[in-house]
Every structure is written in structure tokens, then in C-alpha cells.
Amino acid sequence: MRLASYNVENLFNRATVMNTETWAEGREVLEQFAKLNKLLGESVYTTAMKATMVQLLTDLGLDKSDSNKFVILRQNKGRLLSRGTAGMTIKADSRFDWSGSLELQTQAVNEVAMQNTARVMLELQADVLAVIEAESRPALVAFNEQVVAQLGPSPYQQIMLIDGNDERGIDVGLMAGNGTTINRVRSHVDDADGSGRKIFSRDCPEYEVISASGQRVLVLVNHLKSKGFGSTATNNARRQVQAQRIADLYRALTAAGEAYIAVVGDLNDTPGSAPLAPLIAGTDLKDAFGHPNFDNGGYPGTFGGCTASNKIDYLLLSPALYAAVTSGGVIRKAMWPGVKPVKWEVYPELTREIEAGSDHAALWVDLNV
Numbered sequence: 415m416r417l418a419s420y421n422v423e424n425l426f427n428r429a430t431v432m433n434t435e436t437w438a439e440g441r442e443v444l445e446q447f448a449k450l451n452k453l454l455g456e457s458v459y460t461t462a463m464k465a466t467m468v469q470l471l472t473d474l475g476l477d478k479s480d481s482n483k484f485v486i487l488r489q490n491k492g493r494l495l496s497r498g499t500a501g502m503t504i505k506a507d508s509r510f511d512w513s514g515s516l517e518l519q520t521q522a523v524n525e526v527a528m529q530n531t532a533r534v535m536l537e538l539q540a541d542v543l544a545v546i547e548a549e550s551r552p553a554l555v556a557f558n559e560q561v562v563a564q565l566g567p568s569p570y571q572q573i574m575l576i577d578g579n580d581e582r583g584i585d586v587g588l589m590a591g592n593g594t595t596i597n598r599v600r601s602h603v604d605d606a607d608g609s610g611r612k613i614f615s616r617d618c619p620e621y622e623v624i625s626a627s628g629q630r631v632l633v634l635v636n637h638l639k640s641k642g643f644g645s646t647a648t649n650n651a652r653r654q655v656q657a658q659r660i661a662d663l664y665r666a667l668t669a670a671g672e673a674y675i676a677v678v679g680d681l682n683d684t685p686g687s688a689p690l691a692p693l694i695a696g697t698d699l700k701d702a703f704g705h706p707n708f709d710n711g712g713y714p715g716t717f718g719g720c721t722a723s724n725k726i727d728y729l730l731l732s733p734a735l736y737a738a739v740t741s742g743g744v745i746r747k748a749m750w751p752g753v754k755p756v757k758w759e760v761y762p763e764l765t766r767e768i769e770a771g772s773d774h775a776a777l778w779v780d781l782n783v
Contacts, residue, residue, distance in 0.1 A: 415426075415540065415626070415629075415631065415781045415783050416538070416539065416540045416541045416542070416592075416778055416780050416781070417540065417541070417542045417544075417596060417631075417633070417676060417678070417778065417779055417781060418538045418540035418542070418544070418727065418729075418776060418777060418778035418779075419543070419544040419546065419678040419679055419680075419727060419728070419729055419776070419777050419778075420534060420535070420544070420545060420546065420772070420773075420774065421547050421634075421637075421679075421680045421727060421772055421773075421774035422531050422541065422545055422546065422547055422548060422771070422772055423547050423772045423773060423774065424523055424547055424549055424583070424584065425523065425531065425548055425553050425554065425557040425561075426473060426522065426523055426528070426549065426550070426553055426554075426556070426557065427520040427521065427523065427553075427583070427767075428520060428521065428523055428583075429518040429519070429520055429582045429583065430484055430518070430519045430520060430521045431443045431444060431484045431485075431519075432444075432474055432482055432519060433521065434740070443474065443641055444476050444634070444642070444654075445644065446470050446473050446476065447485060447518065449466075449470055449492070450467065450470040450471065450516060451581070452515050453466060453467055453470070454467070454494070454509065454516060456508070456509060457508055457509055458507070458508050458586050459504060459506060459507050459508055459509075462517075462604050462632070464504040465728045467495075467732065468495075468501075468502050468503075468504060468649060469646045470714075471487075471495070471502060472502070472529035472642070472774060476501055477497070477501075478497070479624045481519070482516065483519060484519055485516065485517065485518055485519060486516075486517050486518075486519055487514065487515075488514040488515045488516075488652075489512060489514045489515040490512075490513045490514045490619070491511055491514070491572035491647045492506065492511050492512030492513060493505045493506065494506050494508060494512045494514065494682065495615075496512075497498040499720050508719075509737060510689065512609060515633070516584055517581075517627075518581070518612060518669055520583070524768050524769055526763055526764075526769040527768065527769050527770060527771055528557075528561055529561065529565065529749060529763060530747075530748040530761055530763060530764055530769060530770065530771035530773075531561075531771035531772060532557070532559075532561045532564070532565050532766070532771075533563040533588075533747070533761055533763075533771070534632060534747065534748045534771055534772075534776050535558075535562050535568075535570070535747060536562060536566045536568070536569075537745055537747070538564055538745065538776055539592070540568075540570075540589070540778060541590065541591065541592045541593070541594040541625065541626070542567070542578060542588065542590050542594055542623050542631070542752075543570065543588070543589040543590075543679045544588055544633065544635040545575075545584065545586065545587045545588065545589060546584075546589075546635070546637045546679050546680045546689070546774075547584040547585075547586075547637065547680075548575060548585055548586070548587050549583040549585070549586075550575065550577065550583065550585065551574065551575040551576075551587065553571060553756070554573050554575055554587055554589070557575050558570050558573060558589065560680060564691075566690050568591070569591040569592050570589040570590065570591040571590070571591040571678060572589065572590040572591065572595060572596045573587065573588070573589050573590075573594050574587055574588050574599055574619075575587030575588070576599065576601045576603060576617055576619055577603075578603055578616035578617035579612050579614060579615060579616060579617065580615055580616050584637070584680060585616055585618065585621065586616050586617060586635045586636065586637050587619075588619070588621050588623075588633065588635060590623055592626065593625075593626030593641070594623055594624065594625050594626055594728075595623065595624050596621055596622075596623055597622045598621075598622045599619055599620065599621050599622070599625050601617055601618070601619050601620075601621040602617060602618040602619065602659075602663070603616075603617040603622065605618070607655060613618060613655055613656055613659050614636075614656055614659070615637065615638065615639045615640075615652070615656070616637045616661055617635075617636050618634055618635070618636050618656075618659070618663065619634070620632060620633075620634050620663065621633045621634075621635065625783050626633075627781040627783065628676065628691065629674065631674040631675075631676065631735070631781075631783060632667060632672055632674065632675045632676070633675075633676045633678060634660060634663065634664070634675070634676070634677045634678070635655075635678055635679050635704070636660060636677065636678070636679035636680070636681060637679050637680045637682075637688075638651045638653050638656045638657065638680070638681045638683070639652040639656060639659065639668055639682060640682045641682060641683075648653055648714075650688065650689045651689075653681075653682060653683055653689035653690070654688065654689040654690075654691075654692065655750055657681070657689055657690050657691070657692045657693040657694075657768055658692040658693070658696075660677055660690045660693050661693045661696050661697050664677060664697055664699065664719075664732075665697065668732070671712065672732075673732060673734040673735075674732060674734055674735050674738075674783060675699075675731075675732040675735065676729060676730065676731050676732070676735055676760045677693070677699060677728070677730040677776075678728060678729050678730065679727070679728065680726060680727050680728075680774065681693075681726060681727070682726050683726060683730050684722070684723060684725050684726065685701060685703075686727060695731070698732070698733055699730040699731065699732060700730065700731050700732075700733065700736040701728060701730055702728075702729035702730075702731055702736070702739065702742050702777065702779045703725070703728075703729075703730075705736065705739045705779070707739055707740060707741050707742060708739070708741075708742035708743065708779065709742065709743045709744070709776075710743075710744055711743065711744045711746060711758065712758075712759070713746075713758070715743065716774060716777065717773055717774050718773055718777045719752070719757070720746065720749075720757070720775065727774055727775065728776055728777075729742070729746075729777050729778075729779055731779070733750070734774065735781060735783070738781045738782045738783050739779050739780070739782075740780045740781070740782050741779070741780045742777070742778060742779035742780065743777075743778060744775045744776070744777055744778075745761075745763050745776040745778070746758045746759075747759060747760050747764075748760070748761060748764060748771030748772060748776075749770055749771070749772065749774070749775060750764070750770040750772065750773075
């Protein structure tokens with residue numbers, strides 16, 4: 415069975431703010447967006463909260479209209495605010511006084527970039543492919559049927575994705591084929607910490623897949639809190655809580671007698687980092703990158719320039735699965751390789767950075783199960 419993981423960075427549409435020229439610009443908008451969305455969800459709007467809303471709306475460029483290139487405010491019934499010569503006023507006194515939403519604007523992914531993403535999926539020929547940063551199940555199905563299948567016979571017959579906790583449309587899912595089937599899925603989207611806060615930024619779905627030989631394998635797909643916006647300390651703490659929860663889930667599965675378990679995806683931190691310690695140092699999971707039969711393609715990382723500090727994507731395997739690895743590797747052909755000299759071989763269709771299928775490499779292992 416070939417198991418793979420790939421962060422596709424959206425398939426058809428991606429939040430415009432995530433495609434800004436500098437991450438600093440996008441980070442500021444995302445932070446303002448998150449703060450405002452949290453306030454808008456409150457049951458009572460105090461005077462102080464209304465003042466903060468006005469400031470955040472202004473910072474987001476919504477002081478003159480309900481939309482711009484990054485965000486859109488939908489006021490479907492009732493009115494959140496009014497605009498006049500004296501400025502903006504929050505009219506609603508609670509979330510129950512109006513219906514609508516604050517949303518991120520999206521833009522189409524470059525067509526060649528889409529095709530390069532599909533080329534990776536085809537080259538993988540995975541029996542089980544974990545997909546990170548996909549918009550939705552319908553989008554993933556459509557991509558498989560309309561883009562992947564356009565370039566060659568798609569190996570993926572089953573597709574599953576459960577909407578997670580991220581409002582930007584960057585969820586995690588699973589594709590299966592070549593005789594391997596998805597038997598069941600258990601979502602952890604509502605798992606909460608002691609304060610009632612949801613633990614996972616997206617979800618940590620637990621898939622039971624059955625290999626062509628009839629062997630049951632459990633695959634936990636993840637996309638942990640990024641370092642992108644918010645304070646470093648807050649992000650690290652959130653990622654550590656997430657890693658701890660995954661470790662607890664893994665230990666519960668092994669205690670129940672499960673032997674073939676994989677924790678895969680974009681963990682947004684390096685192997686030796688403190689936030690990932692509960693998962694990597696605190697369990698017997700083994701990183702496929704360290705297997706003698708795994709070829710890293712000459713680079714220790716999986717993102718960006720693929721240096722050691724960019725090792726953020728993982729195939730973590732239980733001891734039984736690790737022992738079953740016969741080969742493994744990394745596909746970087748849809749990643750921008752830089753210029754003069756280029757770092758790695760790319761598809762001929764990748765001639766500009768905007769045409770990159772993803773900033774992430776795809777990882778795979780062949781398992782004798």
C-alpha cells in the first residue's frame with residue numbers, strides 16, 4: 415500500500431489575502447479578520463465592543479462599503495451598521511439583531527498551477543493520499559474528475575473530507591483507490607480543551623482504510639496551527655496542545671490493540687521543536703524521513719527552500735508500519751526551485767513561481783501491508 419501526504423494549498427480557489435506579495439500584509443488582515451469575527455459572534459455588543467468593531471472594520475477597509483479585494487461583509491437581514499457623513503455606527507446590539515457573515519474574498523488558482531498539482535497526484539499513484547488545504551469535498555471531487563483525470567487515469571475512486579474549524583476553506587481530507595477503501599471516518603473537529611476551546615485549527619479526522627490485501631490501517635490527517643499570524647508564544651502553545659491531543663488519540667488506539675497507525679500532514683513545525691515534542695518525542699511514532707529505505711531527494715525539508723528549518727510535513731508511523739516500509743520519497747517537481755542554479759527538477763510546465771502546484775513537497779511510502 416502506498417501512503418502519501420500532500421499540502422495542495424487549495425485546488426480551485428484560495429483566499430486572496432493568502433496570496434499577497436508579502437506575508438506581513440496578509441497576516442495583518444487575517445488577524446483583524448479573526449478579531450472582528452470573534453466580536454461579531456458575541457450575544458451582546460457593549461459600547462466598548464462597538465468602538466472596537468468600528469476600528470476593525472475601518473482597518474479592514476470596510477468603512478465605505480461592504481466589500482473590497484480581501485473581505486466582504488454580508489448583511490442579509492437586519493443591519494449590523496450604518497454609514498453616514500458622521501462616520502460608521504454599529505446599529506445592532508447583539509448577534510441576534512442581524513444575520514449575515516464576514517467572509518474572505520477568494521480568487522481562482524492559476525490554471526497551470528492546478529495542473530501541476532494534479533501532476534503530483536498522478537505521479538504519486540497513492541493508494542491512500544492525505545490532502546491538506548483543500549476547499550471542500552465537492553471541490554476535491556471536482557478536481558479529481560476534471561483536472562486530474564484530464565491528465566491521466568485518476569487512481570482515486572473514494573474521496574472524503576469533513577469541514578473543519580478554519581473559515582478560510584483550508585480543510586484536510588483523504589483520497590483512496592487502487593483497491594484500497596475508506597471503511598469509516600471519525601472526526602475530532604469538536605474536541606475541546608479544558609476551557610471549552612476547540613483544539614484543532616482544522617480537524618484531526620481518523621480514517622480507517624482497508625488495503626487491497628484486507629489489512630486495516632488507521633490514518634490521522636492533520637494541519638496544525640501555523641506560525642503565520644498571532645503571537646509566537648500563542649501559536650506555539652496552541653500547536654503543543656494539538657500535538658498533545660494527537661498523542662493522546664494515538665495512545666488510546668494502541669491501547670485498544672491497533673498496530674498499523676499513521677499520523678500524517680502539515681504539522682507546521684520542525685521535528686525537534688518544543689510544540690511537537692508531545693507527539694514526536696512523547697510517543698513511539700517514527701518519522702518516515704528517518705527510515706533507511708526513504709530517499710529525501712537530497713534535501714532535509716519539505717516546504718519553501720526545503721532546508722532543515724523547513725521540515726514541517728510528516729508521515730509519522732507506528733512501529734509496525736515503520737517496519738513495513740519498503741521504500742519512500744519526496745516529490746518536489748511542482749515546487750518552485752529558485753533560479754540560477756535551480757534546486758531540483760521540475761515539470762516542464764512550471765516556468766514561473768505562480769505556476770507552482772504548492773510550496774510543499776509531497777511525501778510517500780510504500781508499505782508491505
